[in-house]
């Protein structure tokens with residue numbers, strides 16, 4: 001196992017009715033900005049619950065944060081925070097609202113152009129404190145330090161990470177997810193699954209606990225995911241999916257092990273250029289990444305085949321091929337298509353993506369840093 005430092009201070013309030021507890025988590029005299037997305041919270045009762053618990057408090061609202069949150073929108077919120085003297089943010093929504101709020105939190109005290117936080121990885125030295133009420137299990141944003149923001153003007157989707165943007169608390173009430181449309185349930189399952197794969201499906205470093213935790217999350221997603229479609233009001237299935245998604249990217253399974261993330265980096269370009277949902281891009285890129293890089297991931301692919309899919313018969317080659325096919329089938333079975341062509345994207349996107357990587361001073365991706373432009377090209381070509 002590699003050396004590691006693990007730190008995660010996020011307080012999780014899990015379960016039905018927990019939104020009622022947030023009043024005690026926010027300083028009594030705080031000037032609060034409640035941030036949210038396109039309005040789902042107003043139709044599923046979450047907004048009303050938040051309003052009720054914050055009644056009598058100093059609350060301003062900022063709605064309209066888009067999926068794949070736009071820099072341009074978030075900068076408007078930064079202005080509001082500065083002008084109104086807001087000193088606490090409450091993000092209510094999915095990963096986009098949480099990520100957007102992390103950016104707002106870091107941008108408010110930032111001196112200079114806040115886009116530099118993402119484009120130049122400028123260091124974040126202060127941030128407005130914030131809490132979250134999560135309504136879409138997928139990203140793990142509720143318990144991590146990451147934020148992904150899109151600059152609409154240039155169609156660039158970039159990320160930053162800072163311990164200063166850990167939420168102070170996150171409410172995970174599975175009942176808030178009952179209203180999710182099937183597409184977002186599907187997206188959440190595929191995103192969480194891929195987060196685990198990025199940290200697990202690399203090469204062995206004798207870290208059996210991390211491996212088994214990762215495999216447990218994968219198996220739970222495979223078992224519980226379909227239940228949420230069969231019965232959208234299945235509280236236990238929703239609760240299990242929600243906790244899986246949080247555990248998939250709160251840092252725990254990734255400690256002391258190599259990590260890949262090539263699928264995500266390529267996927268972000270597909271979202272930026274073609275507007276695909278984040279999880280759709282992962283469902284397209286992950287099976288191809290595993291196929292093209294199977295030689296370097298050989299041992300872990302065999303372990304994955306056996307422990308997650310129960311594949312023990314046949315040659316090593318066949319078992320690996322089967323495990324990758326099972327992964328693709330699983331994504332398709334929960335409703336996410338796995339080919340570029342399914343989304344009307346052609347091979348002409350490849351040179352554009354390579355060019356963008358190179359202009360940004362591309363550092364080869366993957367756990368061995370060997371996913372260079374030629375490998376990216378092969379992965380995308382296989383994804384058609």
Ligand code: NZQ
Pocket residue numbers: 036037038039040041044065066067068069093094095096097099135136137138139140141144146147148176177178179180181184187188191249264278
């Ligand atoms: O905007 P509203 O009206 O709220 O509707 C949203 C949105 O249209 C809707 N929704 C959310 N909760 C709902 C609901 N509809 C009904 N009932 C509910 N309970 O779902 C739509 C998608 O929401 P969004 O927040 O965009 O989805 P998700 O949570 O999948 O977040 C995706 C974003 O997170 C980034 C992605 O790149 C993407 O920008 N990621 C963030 C990560 C992180 N912070 O660690 C890691 C991930 O890999 C990912 O990159």
Ligand code: ZN
Pocket residue numbers: 139191194195264278
């Ligand atoms: Zn993701």
